[in-house]
Amino acid sequence: MIFTYQYIKHDIEKLQEILDFLFYDVWLVAEGPFDIEKLNGNKDLKDIYEELGNIDYDPTSTKKNQKGKSAYFFNSSIENIYNEFAKINDDNFKLELIDFYSINNDIESLCSNKLKTPITYPELKARNPDLEGALYNFYSKLYGNESPFNLDIFGKLNEVLILSHYNSFMMANDSGICPFCGIYPIDGNYVSTREAYDHYLPKAIYPFNSINFKNLSPMCYKCNSGNKSTNDPINHIKGRKLAFYPYANNHSEIEFQFELLSKNVKSITPSEYTLSISAPAKNEEIETWKRIFKTDRKYKADGSIEYYSRYDELICNKHKAKEWFEDIFDYYENAKSISDIEDADKYYEKVVKATTRNPKLVENTIKRKFLEECKMKGLFNINP
Numbered sequence: 001m002i003f004t005y006q007y008i009k010h011d012i013e014k015l016q017e018i019l020d021f022l023f024y025d026v027w028l029v030a031e032g033p034f035d036i037e038k039l040n041g042n043k044d045l046k047d048i049y050e051e052l053g054n055i056d057y058d059p060t061s062t063k064k065n066q067k068g069k070s071a072y073f074f075n076s077s078i079e080n081i082y083n084e085f086a087k088i089n090d091d092n093f094k095l096e097l098i099d100f101y102s103i104n105n106d107i108e109s110l111c112s113n114k115l116k117t118p119i120t121y122p123e124l125k126a127r128n129p130d131l132e133g134a135l136y137n138f139y140s141k142l143y144g145n146e147s148p149f150n151l152d153i154f155g156k157l158n159e160v161l162i163l164s165h166y167n168s169f170m171m172a173n174d175s176g177i178c179p180f181c182g183i184y185p186i187d188g189n190y191v192s193t194r195e196a197y198d199h200y201l202p203k204a205i206y207p208f209n210s211i212n213f214k215n216l217s218p219m220c221y222k223c224n225s226g227n228k229s230t231n232d233p234i235n236h237i238k239g240r241k242l243a244f245y246p247y248a249n250n251h252s253e254i255e256f257q258f259e260l261l262s263k264n265v266k267s268i269t270p271s272e273y274t275l276s277i278s279a280p281a282k283n284e285e286i287e288t289w290k291r292i293f294k295t296d297r298k299y300k301a302d303g304s305i306e307y308y309s310r311y312d313e314l315i316c317n318k319h320k321a322k323e324w325f326e327d328i329f330d331y332y333e334n335a336k337s338i339s340d341i342e343d344a345d346k347y348y349e350k351v352v353k354a355t356t357r358n359p360k361l362v363e364n365t366i367k368r369k370f371l372e373e374c375k376m377k378g379l380f381n382i383n384p
């Protein structure tokens with residue numbers, strides 16, 4: 001990614017704290033049948049459970065009753081998962097689950113350390129299909145329109161908590177640019193719409209982290225839906241990979257190298273230049289990022305193109321490189337004397353300098369590299 005976000009503390013983290021309590025203090029120690037007394041260690045949650053239990057709901061009725069359905073879903077999920085844990089008589093497996101719960105929620109370590117081994121739903125299913133089923137049923141619905149956390153009693157996740165989190169988040173992260181591509185804008189606090197939050201480690205693959213905000217971050221629509229989608233950055237199943245952590249405090253400098261292979265800059269096509277992107281000491285992370293966000297060209301085995309880099313459009317669109325070049329070339333072309341050429345040089349310097357003002361915008365970096373390459377290759381040279 002081009003830059004990282006700053007993580008913010010927010011009340012929304014209380015939802016994950018509820019889940020932590022359920023895992024460590026209710027499910028892991030499950031013994032005998034479930035009853036409300038099992039929640040004694042968390043008075044607030046006990047009150048919530050009791051109140052939700054008083055809401056009328058008939059699971060067999062076809063009448064729409066979202067409130068009742070959510071309340072029933074939350075309470076019955078706690079009980080179902082409890083019952084599955086109570087059946088486990090292998091203490092070593094429980095100890096493993098403690099590790100997996102902790103690791104699946106340690107997004108930063110999973111991104112930066114391949115020795116950290118998470119657990120996926122298919123892996124859990126192979127060990128204990130009933131437990132996997134109960135956990136998947138619960139965790140896969142905790143985020144989104146069907147989440148029980150949308151109920152008043154939890155502070156209304158969708159209608160209130162996320163909006164409040166987004167507002168605070170955008171105050172702390174106010175560049176207005178998507179850090180995953182550096183191309184598209186991110187909705188800020190002065191528009192009525194907002195970007196969707198992406199589960200960096202997909203919630204359909206990994207249990208336990210679907211409401212962990214270290215695993216959630218706003219992402220532009222193109223990155224989220226068109227490119228990353230449900231791809232797994234750490235690629236645990238197909239061959240473990242390192243990945244950038246969206247909230248890393250120290251993010252490597254991303255370097256762009258651009259080289260012209262032809263002088264045909266006025267109608268340039270991807271085959272007429274090379275654009276390579278690197279990050280010192282973070283080779284694997286940058287390759288992961290290119291793969292997930294399609295920020296590098298991909299070729300088929302026969303050498304034909306599978307897809308272009310998303311940055312190719314930033315160069316080949318007729319209003320980009322062609323206009324960047326012509327804007328400066330006109331000054332050199334009209335030069336009648338040495339002092340005119342000096343003025344053109346000054347203009348070139350000014351345009352290049354302007355591209356350094358916002359390094360988070362990739363188009364600025366590409367424009368600078370392109371113009372520097374044009375200058376170095378002598379494409380502005382005119383004899384008065």
Ligand SMILES: [Zn+2]
Nearest residue numbers: 178181220223
């Ligand atoms: Zn983006």
